[in-house]
Amino acid sequence: MDTKKLKYFLAVVEAGSITRAAGRIPVAQPALTRQIRLLEEQVGARLLERDRKGVSLTHAGQFLYDHGRRLMAELDSVAKKARAISDGYSDALSIGITTIHSCIPSISNLISRFRAEHPSIRLALESMLSGPQARAIVEGEIDAGILFTEREDDPRLAYLPIARYRMAIVASRRHPLTESLPTELRAFADAPFIRFSRDSTPGSYDRVDRCFHQAGIVPNTVQECHDDITIRSLVAAGMGYAIMPSIMARGENDLVAYELDDLPISSQLMLAWRKGADSKPIDALCRMVCRSA
Structure with missing residues (x-):
């Protein structure tokens, strides 16, 4: 298989249309259309469905896209x-x-x-x-x-x-969110919660959600982030709490970690x-x- 044609195909799928892909590569749109047609002839299957909105993958196209990226x-x-x-x-x-x-x-x-x-x-x-x-x-x-x-x-x-590290409530030492030492998740029921987006850590996200559900709490989520550094900075500034491995607060003067009985999960x-x-x-x-x- 011609890798140049495969690269063009992947670019079209990721751009969502031949026009947008041609501008990103860059290559003339008629030339890109011809390369996709030649790839379909080489594979022996229709790969893309075209309409006014752009392109969508056929079943064969989806298979080639998944394996083509890996290749x-x-x-x-x-x-x-x-x-x-x-x-x-x-x-x-x-x-x-x-x-x-x-x-x-x-x-x-x-x-x-x-x-x-x-x-x-x-x-x-x-x-x-x-x-x-x-x-x-x-x-x-x-x-x-x-x-x-x-x-x-x-x-x-x-x-x-x-x-393996125990998961904990990580909060600001300088901006306490509870009046007394917390012993359960319910103490943070109304406090602002800063969490990872699900696509960043899907397994951990779901395990934390199950703990909230078992505690009968709907967390007051005020921010979702894609990286640990941003979350730690927001927590240290007193903008809310996070649930992270307790090691995240180790050696940090601005952070404290609370390992709670109703948060019995760890991170491997x-x-x-x-x-x-x-x-x-x-x-x-x-x-x-x-x-x-």
Whole structure:
């Protein structure tokens, strides 16, 4: 299959129309239309339905889009590893790391030890939240990830536990939201709640919601955010509370963590990679995690 035509097809799907895709690439619209038609002839199936609003995928088109994105990511990974070998490395490994890795010594220690023990492997780090990390691993954009998740969250991934942290109410020490030391979620029923958007950490989002439901509370959500740093800053400024791993408040003068009996959930820090991936660098990283357990 011609990768240039496949790239054009992916661009059209993501833009939602041939006209918009032609402007983004950029390429003349008639030429782009012809490339899509040639790809359909090569595949032997209609890939797109066209109407005045733009394009939509046929079943065959959806299949090609899902697998095509993964294929292009894998080709990009192969190219990166080839460049690494050309630069004198034996291999390359791209890892997603949580945006709060600086708060978790085990992550920094693991990365430092891997670099020290495997200097011939070019290591690239991508700072990403857990949800985007999982998607990037599945689609081949990164080789592995260190993220907060549970084994059941994505069956397409293989996991190795690194650490587990209790989830807690994280609030400002300087701007208390309750009059006394809180012992249950109900103490925060009316307080402003700042939370992750669901696409950032879907598994954790749902587990927190179940705790609210069991406590008979509808949280007063005032803000949804996509990253830990923003949430911590808003909480420290007294704009509300968040539910995060209790380690987030460790060593912070402005934050306090309350581990409550009716918030009996924890967050598992995992090394994750795509099932079936055959990678010596990932194997080496797994052995290092096992030694640290």
